[in-house]
Amino acid sequence: MRFRGLSKKAILYGEGRVTFRWKNREITREWIGVVRIAHDMFIDEKNLHDFMVEKSCDSCNGHRLNPRSLAVRVGDKSIADIIDMPIEKSYKYFSKKSNFEFLTDTTKTNCKTNLKRDRG
């Protein structure tokens, strides 16, 4: 936005109807001034804060995953549990063979083959 021809005072405090260029178009509007705009933005933000509440999503409980993804389980853990684990804890979890005794030999072989392929 350019304020060609406006005084510093007019830019700050407004000056009736003003014509300016915005995105290659000439627009004529009531100019209330930067100070008033900033004040209104501040007030609006303050008002918005009064209406804001922190609340987990009813659908994913804050995990930001769709129901199909949330249904994925790794052993006795949901994918959401795995994601929430600190890296050291998940390393221990995945290192412990007893957490994966439920896997059949065929599944274990397939996993090893896929990991080998994916690691290149």
Ligand SMILES: [Zn+2]
């Ligand atoms: Zn959600």
